[in-house]
Amino acid sequence: MKNNCFEVSVVFLTLNAEPYLRRNLQNIEKQTLKPVEVLVIDSESIDNTIQIAREFSFVKIINIRRTDFDHGGTRHLAVTKSIGDIIVFFSQDVEIFDIDYLQNIVSNFKDDKVAMVYGRQIPRKNATPYEKLIREFNYPELSKIKTKKDIANLGIKCFFMSDVCSAYRRNIYYLLGGFEQLTLISEDMLIATKAIMNDYKIIYDAHSTVYHSHSYSFMQELRRNFDIGVFLKMYKEYYSNIRVNTEGIELVKYVCFGLIKHFLILHCFIFLYICVGKFVGNKIGLYYNRIPKRIIMYLTSNKNYWNRYFEKQRMGNK
Known part of the structure; x- marks a missing residue:
């Protein structure tokens, strides 16, 4: 139709x-x-x-x-x-x-x-x-x-x-x-x-x-945001001059205010803990080109991509 x-x-x-x-x-x-x-x-x-x-x-x-x-x-x-x-x-x-x-x-x-x-x-x-x-x-x-x-x-x-x-x-x-x-x-x-x-x-x-929704663990969020950090670094020609951090800060404020408003203090602490994982993963991802392969494979949420990425690099060096 x-x-x-x-x-x-x-x-x-x-x-x-x-x-x-x-x-x-x-x-x-x-x-x-x-x-x-x-x-x-x-x-x-x-x-x-x-x-x-x-x-x-x-x-x-x-x-x-x-x-x-x-x-x-x-x-x-x-x-x-x-x-x-x-x-x-x-x-x-x-x-x-x-x-x-x-x-x-x-x-x-x-x-x-x-x-x-x-x-x-x-x-x-x-x-x-x-x-x-x-x-x-x-x-x-x-x-x-x-x-x-x-x-x-x-x-x-x-x-x-x-x-x-x-x-x-x-x-x-x-x-x-x-x-x-x-x-x-x-x-x-x-x-x-x-x-x-x-x-x-x-x-x-x-x-x-x-x-649609997910409840990711600390490590799942760290790994996802490691990949996001890598992405932002790989395509820095698009994003290097774009304001990035403000949106994340606004999200944290919105969620924390909403949780505190309903007296969900424990959930607020859990959320902030998860945010630490996001922040750390993202910052590490920005320096992925300085990180050994074995560490990248531990940190990423997408091992399939990196296997193909490193294979492509290996073939290119031949």
Whole structure:
């Protein structure tokens, strides 16, 4: 089905996605805007992911090796294998509940300058109090259009984009060069940066909603933010002159105030402890090129990327 002459492809990237996949595919089947196709790109799941996907006749399954998965490269594969004018991505652990989700997110592309859109992530009921506040801060109730003129005011937040639930306009995607083929993390933020710098628009649509939240441990946050620090260093040509730290400080203030307001003092201390992990990981990541390989492999949350990175370096030195 088309919306304003747009054909829509839906993509799920999966690895042992059994807990959520059936419900999400059932919801896609009920959407008021029907996609022209649904792709499940699976990285050698060992649970019932593939069997569940096969229950739905409209699903096309693409199998890749787990070692070949890459945040940017695999999503680029999805684009090349899809046919839609708009490609809608979901991470495997979202919970789609709104049958108008596709209708809502695709409606943003009426403006030809809109390159990409990301939706609102509502925390699950079992999310920790500080995770709920983090989601409130990052995904507020009001939608927003972001352009190059917002960089001065928003800083790095201007480039914020999330492939947890996102949509891309195919023709602009290719004009921007697509996702990087080997990406440690933040493939969404990188292509969003290119879009903004090329005078396109990014929309945060608060009406396109899914349930999604995580409760990461200290070490998980340290490792994720180590990778973010590496990312910022690797692409310093984009971010070296962009205000970065202010947004993090505002997040900490927002969450701590919210927790204290509800007398959740213990959760406030836990949140601050987690923030130490984020801060330390990020700062170490900025100096990744001075760190031995074995330490990097301990600190990263994406060992697959680094294995391929070091192999590429080794081959280049031959």
